[in-house]
Amino acid sequence: QQQVKQSPQSLIVQKGGIPIINCAYxxxxxxxxxxxxxxxxxxxxxxxxxxxxxSEKKEGRFTISFNKSAKQFSLHIMDSQPxxxxxxxxxAFTGTASKLTFGTGTRLQVTL
Amino acid sequence: NAGVTQTPKFQVLKTGQSMTLQCAQDxxxxxxxxxxxxxxxxxxxxxxxxxxxxxxxxxVPNGYNVSRSTTEDFPLRLLSAxxxxxxxxxxxSSYPPYNEQFFGPxxxxxxx
Numbered sequence: 001q002q003q004v005k006q007s008p009q010s011l012i013v014q015k016g017g018i019p020i021i022n023c024a025y026x027x028x029x030x031x032x033x034x035x036x037x038x039x040x041x042x043x044x045x046x047x048x049x050x051x052x053x054x055s056e057k058k059e060g061r062f063t064i065s066f067n068k069s070a071k072q073f074s075l076h077i078m079d080s081q082p083x084x085x086x087x088x089x090x091x092a093f094t095g096t097a098s099k100l101t102f103g104t105g106t107r108l109q110v111t112l
Numbered sequence: 113n114a115g116v117t118q119t120p121k122f123q124v125l126k127t128g129q130s131m132t133l134q135c136a137q138d139x140x141x142x143x144x145x146x147x148x149x150x151x152x153x154x155x156x157x158x159x160x161x162x163x164x165x166x167x168x169x170x171x172v173p174n175g176y177n178v179s180r181s182t183t184e185d186f187p188l189r190l191l192s193a194x195x196x197x198x199x200x201x202x203x204x205s206s207y208p209p210y211n212e213q214f215f216g217p218x219x220x221x222x223x224x
Contacts, residue, residue: 009152032211043116043202043215044155089154093211098143098162099170100213102154 003027004092006103013080014111021075021106023090028071030092030101035064035075038087038105047088048075080110113138116216118203124222125193133188133219135203143206144186145213148172148199155202161186162210193223 005024013019023033034049050057050064050073057064061078077084090103119134137144145160147170157170161180175197177189186205190197200220204213 004154006154034212036215041217043204043217045215046212049212095209095211098160098210099157100145100211101171102147102156104152104154 003101004090004103006090006106008106009104010107010109012109012111015081017080017110019077019080019084019108019110021088021090021108022072023074023103024070024072025092026071027092027094027101029094029096031095032093033064033066033073034091034093034100035062036089036091036102038089044089077108080108082110082112084108085110115139116203116205116214118201118216118219120219121217122220124224125190126224127194129193130189130191131193133190133201133203133221135186135188135216136184137186137203137205137214138184139205139207139214140183141205141207141214142183143208143210143213144180145170145204145206146176146178146186146188147202147204148197149202149218150199158188158201193221195223197221198223 035047036044037047038044048059048062063076066073116137146158147155159178161167203216206213
């Protein structure tokens with residue numbers, strides 16, 4: 001049973017577009033929600049993260065929107081660039097269990 | 113700092129063989145973990161450790177053993193490899209509260 005559901009599986013946008021990746025969770029014990037970016041042949045790298053007491057967080061062109069009542073959160077990439085082409089994973093962390101649970105990933109391609 | 117290092121980068125095993133995947137970090141992180149990444153399934157936690165001498169199971173621990181004798185090293189052992197263990201393995205480390213994890217470059221393992 002996937003505790004963190006992520007969609008879409010893949011996404012193609014043109015340069016300058018705003019790709020949106022969505023995640024949903026069930027476990028209310030999750031208390032930290034990071035997004036990781038992974039380039040081919042590399043390990044995932046932390047991109048941006050949010051706590052459930054905040055509805056939005058921006059870092060540069062990356063924004064997380066968080067809806068606690070709906071148990072959903074999403075990643076928006078403003079003015080997307082070809083260099084943003086990568087696989088993006090949402091995740092959820094349980095402080096009491098010290099465990100990170102990942103979504104299934106979204107492969108993003110940004111075309112010229 | 114080298115960060116999180118993993119060896120080997122690639123490995124091919126025959127069914128029933130044993131091997132150890134090495135992971136080391138030079139950031140003095142208490143927390144270390146092992147994940148496997150499979151297509152369409154994201155990253156799944158195998159085992160983790162919150163300090164030397166302390167290990168615990170993750171989501172998919174069967175077929176894998178770990179030990180943590182030092183802060184720096186966290187090896188993952190496959191005692192009798194099976195084709196189902198063909199995957200990319202990532203090691204990660206973190207400081208308290210362990211929610212921001214730093215990943216190594218991965219080991220691609222094929223079991224024939």
